[in-house]
Amino acid sequence: MPSAMLDQRFVTENLDDVRAGLARRGYDDEATLSRLTEAAATRREVIVEVEALRQTRNEVSKAMGQIADKKSDEFAQTRTEMKEVGEQIKALEARQDAAEAALREILESLPNLPHESSPDGLDETGNVEILIHGKKPDLGFEPKDHVALGTALDIIDFERGAKISGSRFAVLKGAGARLERALMAFMLDLHSTEHGYTEIWPPVLVKDTALRGTGQLPKFEEDLFKIASAEGWQQHQDDKDGGHDLYLAPTAEVQVTNLHSDEILDGKDLPVAYTAYSACFRAEAGSYGKDTKGLIRQHQFDKVELVRFCRPEDGEAQLDLLRGHAEQVLQRLGLHYRVVQLCAGDMGFSAHKAFDLEVWLPAQDTFREISSCSWFGDFQARRAKIRYRPVAPGGGKKPKPRLVHTLNGSALAIGRTLVAILEQYQQADGSIVVPEALRSYMGGLERIAAT
RNA sequence: GGAGAGGUGGCAGAGUGGCCGAAUGCGCCGCCUUGCUAAGGCGGUGAGCCCGUAAGGGUUCCGUGGGUUCAAAUCCCACCCUCUCCGCCA
Numbered sequence: 122m123p124s125a126m127l128d129q130r131f132v133t134e135n136l137d138d139v140r141a142g143l144a145r146r147g148y149d150d151e152a153t154l155s156r157l158t159e160a161a162a163t164r165r166e167v168i169v170e171v172e173a174l175r176q177t178r179n180e181v182s183k184a185m186g187q188i189a190d191k192k193s194d195e196f197a198q199t200r201t202e203m204k205e206v207g208e209q210i211k212a213l214e215a216r217q218d219a220a221e222a223a224l225r226e227i228l229e230s231l232p233n234l235p236h237e238s239s240p241d242g243l244d245e246t247g248n249v250e251i252l253i254h255g256k257k258p259d260l261g262f263e264p265k266d267h268v269a270l271g272t273a274l275d276i277i278d279f280e281r282g283a284k285i286s287g288s289r290f291a292v293l294k295g296a297g298a299r300l301e302r303a304l305m306a307f308m309l310d311l312h313s314t315e316h317g318y319t320e321i322w323p324p325v326l327v328k329d330t331a332l333r334g335t336g337q338l339p340k341f342e343e344d345l346f347k348i349a350s351a352e353g354w355q356q357h358q359d360d361k362d363g364g365h366d367l368y369l370a371p372t373a374e375v376q377v378t379n380l381h382s383d384e385i386l387d388g389k390d391l392p393v394a395y396t397a398y399s400a401c402f403r404a405e406a407g408s409y410g411k412d413t414k415g416l417i418r419q420h421q422f423d424k425v426e427l428v429r430f431c432r433p434e435d436g437e438a439q440l441d442l443l444r445g446h447a448e449q450v451l452q453r454l455g456l457h458y459r460v461v462q463l464c465a466g467d468m469g470f471s472a473h474k475a476f477d478l479e480v481w482l483p484a485q486d487t488f489r490e491i492s493s494c495s496w497f498g499d500f501q502a503r504r505a506k507i508r509y510r511p512v513a514p515g516g517g518k519k520p521k522p523r524l525v526h527t528l529n530g531s532a533l534a535i536g537r538t539l540v541a542i543l544e545q546y547q548q549a550d551g552s553i554v555v556p557e558a559l560r561s562y563m564g565g566l567e568r569i570a571a572t
Numbered sequence: 573g574g575a576g577a578g579g580u581g582g583c584a585g586a587g588u589g590g591c592c593g594a595a596u597g598c599g600c601c602g603c604c605u606u607g608c609u610a611a612g613g614c615g616g617u618g619a620g621c622c623c624g625u626a627a628g629g630g631u632u633c634c635g636u637g638g639g640u641u642c643a644a645a646u647c648c649c650a651c652c653c654u655c656u657c658c659g660c661c662a
Contacts, residue, residue, distance in 0.1 A: 186590035203642040
């Protein structure tokens with residue numbers, strides 16, 4: 122989902138590689154790429170010129186400070202000359218700004234390059250099934266979907282959700298509400314106590330700058346809920362850096378990845394791993410016809426997220442590790458699922474390599490995404506300015522800071538997990554067996570049945 | 573909602589027009605000395621960008637943006653943020 126950006130130097134110096142990588146994602150806008158190289162060249166030329174002028178001005182100004190007689194004709198003359206230099210600098214700075222703005226706009230529009238191990242393909246048909254875990258539950262009867270089950274048990278109320286908040290909102294009730302809460306606690310406990318993640322409870326309203334860091338902005342604004350604020354809150358929006366908008370977070374990835382924006386982490390602390398629960402909000406613009414029934418696609422949903430920061434050389438292994446942690450949730454819950462590796466064209470905008478976890482939904486007779494685990498390379502770190510200082514090899518000088526690699530994955534989307542449990546654990550009489558791993562969180566409840 | 577204070581390098585904290593990318597202390601790194609649950613001495617220690625094979629050089633950055641000036645951390649304007657006190661509130 123996030124955007125962020127590629128490295129400007131890398132792109133301009135390795136244009137052929139970049140072109141090839143983008144092509145694997147179905148990107149072939151040659152005109153934009155040539156505008157990019159042009160803007161980069163202009164920028165460099167202008168910088169060389171303006172810096173030379175600045176050097177002159179600095180040297181002369183310094184000398185002027187030493188002159189005793191500030192009333193002399195010579196002083197006045199130099200001052201006039203320097204004033205002229207100042208104007209030239211200003212003009213060049215404007216050109217530099219323009220070139221950089223153009224460059225940035227293009228760079229922000231380019232998706233991340235796929236990792237070499239990401240398979241070819243332009244859409245989901247190019248995804249590769251990696252493994253299937255467990256097998257379809259042998260129900261022995263025609264499975265009902267979670268809408269029918271949840272409604273009959275009176276644990277999900279779609280009509281009242283719509284009444285108070287509109288379509289794509291639902292109310293959980295009784296054992297349904299408890300189950301949602303149990304899943305949240307179960308997942309957070311698993312990751313924080315067994316998988317070594319530090320638990321985070323983040324704010325849900327986030328600034329536009331945070332959304333830029335992970336890349337939801339500027340490209341995907343239509344997917345977000347923006348807060349219409351009180352009078353005066355954002356009256357200075359037009360100022361470049363004054364004021365800020367607030368949005369409802371679409372995923373905890375935003376808050377948690379941005380925890381370390383603008384920071385230089387100590388290399389010996391890596392990898393850093395966080396898990397966080399957050400309510401998530403998505404406008405779901407452009408998906409009007411999809412999954413209109415049920416909990417699958419809501420405007421508000423709950424999710425436990427995993428986020429990792431690591432050294433570049435560890436990125437790929439960290440992705441496998443993180444994916445394993447997400448899979449562990451499904452395994453402990455005894456859910457049948459599969460793992461697919463996303464092809465170049467089906468990955469999110471920022472992803473370098475990614476896997477989806479898909480859980481089996483008997484009523485739909487198919488696997489549905491319940492988690493997406495991605496490795497972003499330095500794509501997000503560049504925008505969010507998240508760096509680390511490598512540990513000095515055997516003493517010596519401090520190495521230069523480098524961009525970290527970021528990863529994240531849902532573990533899991535709670536609403537969809539609830540759906541999967543209802544459907545996979547349903548009984549002929551319409552009751553639901555509570556997975557053993559959750560019973561201690563459900564007050565010992567073993568079965569959800571109609572009352 | 574009312575009143576006030578402040579934003580400087582990893583942290584603390586000086587600095588009110590040129591000698592300031594920035595004192596001092598702490599922290600950190602290296603070397604030396606020493607031996608008793610440690611201390612002391614010396615040196616080093618921000619980031620981005622541009623040129624350069626490199627060595628190195630240049631440039632920008634003292635919350636953000638703009639302005640004044642030959643020259644701004646320092647003067648002017650606006651904004652953002654943080655903290656304290658009072659009120660209110662889960």
